[in-house]
Amino acid sequence: MCGIVGAVSERDVQGILLEGLRRLEYRGYDSAGMAVINGGPHAQRARELGKVSALAEAVEANPLNGHLGIAHTRWATHGEPSQLNAHPHMSGDGLAIVHNGIIENYQELRDELKADGFEFTSQTDTEVVAHLIQKNYREQGSLYDAVKSAIPRLRGAYALAVVHADEPDHLVVCREGSPLVIGVGIGENFIASDQLALLPVTDRFMFLEEGDIADIRKDRIEIHDREGTPVERETNRFEHGADSAEKGEYRHFMLKEIYEQPKVIKATMEGRVTDSRVLEQALGTEAANLLDNVRHVQIIACGTSYHAGMVARYWIEELAGVPCSVEVASEFRYRKHVIQPDTLFLCISQSGETADTLAALRQAKKAGFRAALAICNVPGSSLVRESDLVIMTQAGPEIGVASTKAFTTQLTALLIFTLALARHNGLSAEREADIVSALHQVPGQVSDILALNGGIEEMSRAFMDKFHSLFLGRGSQFPVAMEGALKLKEISYIHAEAYPAGELKHGPLALVDSEMPVVTVAPNNDLVEKLKSNLEEVRARGGELFVFADKSAGVKAEEGVHVMQLPPVHEITAPIVYTVPLQLLSYHVAVLKGTDVDQPRNLAKSVTVE
Ligand code: G6P
DSSP: OOEEEEEEOSSOOHHHHHHHHHHHGGGOOSEEEEEEEOSSSSOEEEEEESOHHHHHHHHHHSOOOOSEEEEEEEOOSSSOSSTTTSSOEEETTTEEEEEEEEETTHHHHHHHHHHTTOOOOSSOSHHHHHHHHHHHHHHHOOHHHHHHHHGGGOOEEEEEEEEETTSTTOEEEEEEBSOOEEEEOSSOEEEESSGGGGTTTOSEEEEOOTTOEEEEETTEEEEEOTTSOEEOOOEEEOOSOGGGGSOTTSSSHHHHHHHTHHHHHHHHHTTTBOSSOBOGGGGOTTHHHHHHHOOEEEEEEOHHHHHHHHHHHHHIIIIIOOOEEEEEHHHHTTSOOOOOTTEEEEEEESSSOOHHHHHHHHHHHHTTOSEEEEEESSTTOHHHHHOSEEEEOOOOOOOSSSOSHHHHHHHHHHHHHHHHHHHTTTOOHHHHHHHHHHHHHHHHHHHHHHTTHHHHHHHHGGGTTOSEEEEEEOTTHHHHHHHHHHHHHHHHOOEEEEEEGGGGGGTGGGGOSTTSOEEEEEOSSTTHHHHHHHHHHHHHTTOOEEEEEEGGGOOOOBTTEEEEEEOOOOTTTHHHHHHHHHHHHHHHHHHHHTOOSSSOTTOOSSOOOO
16 A cells, blocks of 8 residues: 655665655555655654655755655555655654554554653554654663564554664664565665565565564664564565566556566466466476365455456366355455365465455465465565465566556466366366467467557547446456456546346346447357347447457447457457457546546555555
């Protein structure tokens, strides 16, 4: 949600902090701030409402010089977006703190600290932590000890970074439930909520574990675990190029990420499939044994990742004949379940840090599932570390808040997993070879769809002045329609609903008129004739149709029916390919409407709070 960055160095840190915030802005963008220590008795602070660019202007006019600093870009939870609620929060003139997450018992702590004479200037839960640490500092005289003794008082999820003007050579950080990574430099060190923030300054990272507290100096990093034992955390190199978090020639990250799909889908297949079969060893040494014993699959995810799970259910039941349930994590975690014996728990998450997904996983680990498999895009994330088996998608950093390449690589990984599971459940070698060969064609087919960009942009004009829209699909294309609707609402703010086409006459048909565009995905499968009847139902009510159809499906353009002819695609891989035109459609509608495509209002890329 919020983004945190910090640095301790020989050089001035303002530029490092600002660049870090720019790169973290996808995590939250309602206000931003930084605090820098320069050896004087006070921490210097700047905070601005709005985007990081507003803060950049402020500190360019009045620079904050110093070798130690912390910074933050906010996604409001407690207290409206405002300058007073922006981080860093301070206690006294010297202590400054940035925080990502939620402190659940903040009211109780606030009352207690008020009674101790602390004055509050914001509505945030974070300011409570600032005063709590300050109170400890006055008693203990050491920032590290003050943070350490504050931790047991905090309930909730947090990643914190704290500095004090009286201790100008280090910062203290800790995490519980929100991500925090240390960037290892030479004669300088950094922290951030995401390694992307630090790519201009280092490519070596250490991921803190839950409950860790770390003391970070320019030439030394000391970490203690929850029990207070000194621990070493492995240093990993960032595998993708440093420019993977740059927009390059593209106008928006989202467009760049849409265009990267042929490459990253291929990368997700690499080493996992031959010409004709899936290499199940590539799923881990334990995979064969596990797949032999799985009798049911429970998929959990949020947002776009949930839609990937919904597509996978069609595949898993059709190809492997294994029953599969899919549920959004925020629902799953708060209800009782009947767990079938030998159920595999499968979490899908781009970030690997989504609070609800992690909470569901943690519950599941106690609840008697056979094992936990993660499909994830971020190495070293909490989800990856806490799962038994992991299939990494190779999408590379995804910056646009609306997920695109993460989704199609999740589908690729899910299909590979499904084929491996299906082989243990009687899938013939011929059928496997047929689907693997279809999978090899997907990158090329996605490139063919990207070549239709101009036509899709043209189509998007019809949506400019609309307030509502309907997306229809059947079978495994229903989740594709859901994902299409989600994309449109996320970035263009047009209300979009997805329905299984067969449900049209059970309600949504009442809404259809000339002001309600209806978008449909129609590969040439055995449901296409039924889908065509649904389209007739829409036309008969004056609805305008936008159909993405297989060339051979026989859907004809006519007045009120706009058809984008797509190349023939294998029925199983069609959900991957048919997603792409819907991404482009939403993108162009948003650009025409002039919305903030990469950072849509009220949303954040990684939802690390409940
Ligand atoms: C947020 C993002 C979505 C994403 C969802 C789940 O809502 O804006 O794009 O699909 O979180 O995130 P995850 O990282 O778990 O896939």
